Amino acid sequence: MGNSTNKLAWFVFAVAAISVGLYPLTYFVIDRKFGLLASKSEALLASIPWNMGFYGHILLGGLALFIGWIQFNKKIRNANLKRHRIIGKIYVIAAVISGSCGIFIGFWATGGIISSIGFISLGTLWLYTTSMAYFAIRKGDVQLHQGFMIYSYALCFAAVTLRIWLPLLTMAFGDFTIAYRLVAWLCWVPNVIFAFFWVRKKGIILG
Numbered sequence: 069m070g071n072s073t074n075k076l077a078w079f080v081f082a083v084a085a086i087s088v089g090l091y092p093l094t095y096f097v098i099d100r101k102f103g104l105l106a107s108k109s110e111a112l113l114a115s116i117p118w119n120m121g122f123y124g125h126i127l128l129g130g131l132a133l134f135i136g137w138i139q140f141n142k143k144i145r146n147a148n149l150k151r152h153r154i155i156g157k158i159y160v161i162a163a164v165i166s167g168s169c170g171i172f173i174g175f176w177a178t179g180g181i182i183s184s185i186g187f188i189s190l191g192t193l194w195l196y197t198t199s200m201a202y203f204a205i206r207k208g209d210v211q212l213h214q215g216f217m218i219y220s221y222a223l224c225f226a227a228v229t230l231r232i233w234l235p236l237l238t239m240a241f242g243d244f245t246i247a248y249r250l251v252a253w254l255c256w257v258p259n260v261i262f263a264f265f266w267v268r269k270k271g272i273i274l275g
């Protein structure tokens with residue numbers, strides 16, 4: 069990849085992560101009956117556990133996405149390893165909380181069982197890859213850490229890819245529920261495939 073193509077790719081990557089990372093804040097600025105919440109029942113909206121799960125999920129997921137991309141830039145990382153470790157710890161804590169909350173609210177996902185299984189699988193894989201990456205670096209295995217973090221952030225990036233796929237699928241099918249069931253899978257399966265090839269290209273062998 070040429071240098072300018074590389075810079076452009078970094079720019080697009082960072083802008084996508086930052087803007088979708090900030091997106092959850094709109095739920096605090098605009099009336100609650102906005103976005104996804106407009107499709108939820110009054111009973112669900114009144115449930116305290118569900119609300120804790122929802123806000124815990126979107127706030128900490130937003131944080132993980134907002135800071136995660138920085139960790140992949142070699143220049144920034146090598147300039148200050150202490151900063152990499154601090155951001156990394158924040159990312160892991162945010163991912164564990166947001167992922168657990170995501171799994172919990174996944175049971176009430178719009179679109180029913182197909183959406184639920186899609187989101188619950190995504191959350192489980194996010195927790196698994198993030199903790200594997202953390203334990204790898206605790207043992208000093210940089211390669212394994214990098215490999216699992218590529219998978220972890222590719223899964224976190226589902227928040228970005230979901231917002232690209234959803235309008236396209238809604239237009240293609242002319243039905244939001246069908247589009248949502250599909251997006252619960254399409255938001256992360258291609259990302260995992262991308263991560264697989266990225267990890268292989270770097271010559272990293274997992275496990």
Ligand code: HEM
Pocket residue numbers: 088089090091092103104125126129130131132133167170171173174175176177178179187188190191192194223224225226227
């Ligand atoms: C990677 C693991 C993730 C899982 C398992 C997951 C799961 C979910 C689930 C189950 C819902 C509710 C769907 C429904 O009730 O129909 C949801 C909504 C949402 N998630 Fe995530 N999510 C993940 C990552 C993220 C990240 C990294 C962000 C950061 C921006 C995020 C932000 C949101 C927002 C803002 C909503 C509300 C819906 C909307 O406004 O579009 N999620 N997520």
